[in-house]
Amino acid sequence: MKIKLFAIAAMTAFATACASTPVEVEEPIPAPAPEPVAQPAEPAGPTAGSPEHFVATAGDRVFFGYDRHDLSAEARATLRDQAAWLATYSDARIAISGNCDERGTREYNLALGARRANAARDYLISQGVDASRITTRSYGKENPTCTESNESCWAINRNSITTVSRGYTN
Amino acid sequence: MIRTLKTFILAVASLLIVPLAATAQEPLRVDITQGHLDPLPIALPEFVSTGEDVDEMAVEITRVVTNDLASSGLFAPTDPAAYIEVIESVNQLPRFEDWRVIQSSALLVGEVSRVEDGRLRVIYRLWDTRLQEQMIGGQLTVAEQNWRRIGHKIADAVYERMTGEAGYFDTRIVYVAEGRSANGQTLRQLAIMDQDGANPYYLTDRSYMALLPNYSPSAQEITYVSFLDGQATTYIYDLDTGRQEALFASGGTGAASQVDPDGQSLSARFSPDGERLAVSVETRTGHDIHLFDLRTRSLERLTRHPADDVEPSFSPDGERIVFSSGRSGGSQLYIMNADGTDTQRITFGEGRYTTPVWSPRGDLIAFTKQSGGTFSLGVVRADGSGIERILFEGYYVDTPAWSPNGRVLLFTRGEPRADATRYEIWSVDLAGFNLRRLATGGMASDPAWSPLID
Numbered sequence: 173m174k175i176k177l178f179a180i181a182a183m184t185a186f187a188t189a190c191a192s193t194p195v196e197v198e199e200p201i202p203a204p205a206p207e208p209v210a211q212p213a214e215p216a217g218p219t220a221g222s223p224e225h226f227v228a229t230a231g232d233r234v235f236f237g238y239d240r241h242d243l244s245a246e247a248r249a250t251l252r253d254q255a256a257w258l259a260t261y262s263d264a265r266i267a268i269s270g271n272c273d274e275r276g277t278r279e280y281n282l283a284l285g286a287r288r289a290n291a292a293r294d295y296l297i298s299q300g301v302d303a304s305r306i307t308t309r310s311y312g313k314e315n316p317t318c319t320e321s322n323e324s325c326w327a328i329n330r331n332s333i334t335t336v337s338r339g340y341t342n
Numbered sequence: 343m344i345r346t347l348k349t350f351i352l353a354v355a356s357l358l359i360v361p362l363a364a365t366a367q368e369p370l371r372v373d374i375t376q377g378h379l380d381p382l383p384i385a386l387p388e389f390v391s392t393g394e395d396v397d398e399m400a401v402e403i404t405r406v407v408t409n410d411l412a413s414s415g416l417f418a419p420t421d422p423a424a425y426i427e428v429i430e431s432v433n434q435l436p437r438f439e440d441w442r443v444i445q446s447s448a449l450l451v452g453e454v455s456r457v458e459d460g461r462l463r464v465i466y467r468l469w470d471t472r473l474q475e476q477m478i479g480g481q482l483t484v485a486e487q488n489w490r491r492i493g494h495k496i497a498d499a500v501y502e503r504m505t506g507e508a509g510y511f512d513t514r515i516v517y518v519a520e521g522r523s524a525n526g527q528t529l530r531q532l533a534i535m536d537q538d539g540a541n542p543y544y545l546t547d548r549s550y551m552a553l554l555p556n557y558s559p560s561a562q563e564i565t566y567v568s569f570l571d572g573q574a575t576t577y578i579y580d581l582d583t584g585r586q587e588a589l590f591a592s593g594g595t596g597a598a599s600q601v602d603p604d605g606q607s608l609s610a611r612f613s614p615d616g617e618r619l620a621v622s623v624e625t626r627t628g629h630d631i632h633l634f635d636l637r638t639r640s641l642e643r644l645t646r647h648p649a650d651d652v653e654p655s656f657s658p659d660g661e662r663i664v665f666s667s668g669r670s671g672g673s674q675l676y677i678m679n680a681d682g683t684d685t686q687r688i689t690f691g692e693g694r695y696t697t698p699v700w701s702p703r704g705d706l707i708a709f710t711k712q713s714g715g716t717f718s719l720g721v722v723r724a725d726g727s728g729i730e731r732i733l734f735e736g737y738y739v740d741t742p743a744w745s746p747n748g749r750v751l752l753f754t755r756g757e758p759r760a761d762a763t764r765y766e767i768w769s770v771d772l773a774g775f776n777l778r779r780l781a782t783g784g785m786a787s788d789p790a791w792s793p794l795i796d
Contacts, residue, residue: 283650309573321758
């Protein structure tokens, strides 16, 4: 019963994609644009080289398909922007966290999240970012950006998020 | 015939059962291998109090026994309002007809008293009302603060006598209590409680996330996955002292040198002898199953596959390990020898199989299966036949945990709500009956069930 209600809600959200067919939660859908991150309301925008500047100019996260850890063309483009930013601000260090949607068991998702973080890390290294500047971790499904039980939330939560820190070396 | 109870002065503090001899030619029996559509009606009149200072204890202990037996689904406590005979002494011979007429096949009577050193003593007898014979009798003495355990011990004795198998009521459960901080962050702390939900308290604080606890065979320690160090790390936690430590430093030497120094380590399960742990550790090529020797502190790698091998669990004889792996594409379950040889796939169905946990009886492995939008809790035979049985289907299932006698499974169950999925711990028996929510205070997940406590 509850699943049916949920399915109706999901169908409403994706009326154009699946108006007449049952919801097929295993079907990957295109990753949505990243959620806008709160910006300081300064007309000049974030300070160049700041973590906020990284988010605004390169984008801090890339998205993955359901149960996938391979990088889409869009994800690679975002990571190239991240690598370019990191080339400019060469003292910046980054932590990459891998995240999953809630449609998987806990330990499985911890492993999958690690694969996602490592995929982003490996691509950044291939784009010239020194491995010593990068740490990775997996949060599995434990740190979702979006908590609602629907496919649009799940797609947002299948990601790796790059967090920049500067001003210290360890 | 009434047998005289012998009174023993117990030199050792704590709990002791003194069985009294009693035989019945054709005893009542509860068959727990079948679906128990017909639970055994049992009368549980309030235990007799021998003094005002134990009146309340007598009521409460009776309540503990009654709740335990009812929760198993194998017993149906009869309505006390219908009781005809008043039990005034544990030594009186019941008027069996009075109990038969209200359809009580079994009758449990008890008597609570306080002994000289302040401890509580309970004497009890279980009667077969048709054969008019005592099935078991015994006495227990316990420090007052452990009074609930008397109830659990008596319920275990009744369960064992009626089913022929050990009970599981005098046990504890460690789990993840889920809460929310003031700023909306999800908190996940380890908590422990008695099997029936009594005496809950936190084991870890709010400052870091704790997941996936597992009990040691001695019930003295647990392992769990801690985010104390920033990422998933296997910890071992002493329940007596509260002392905890990371199982091994990442990037170890020797056999551990393949471990990714930046990698995570996951849920560790004890070998039946308590001397080793099986655990999935992130290597440079993915996650692989490792053995950690608790005496030598050495880590041995058992699997070397580019796919992720996770969630290892020992067979009860310690000879084999079941784990889940994506080596065939989607996640399926595999068994190997405990030295890493002779790997064999044991699930073949559609969907994603995860969270294998070997039954304490050895013949079955519990799992979670995800297929389409549905999650299932199931058991599959360990013999490689691929024969499986689904016990529960729902929106979300995770982390099965066996009762010590292998007859009941606890599991995490999730149901979607408007703002977020709600997680609770539920239990179901091996026949797929008696689905019940575990009495945790709030949202809860990741149950670990202790062995029977001595």
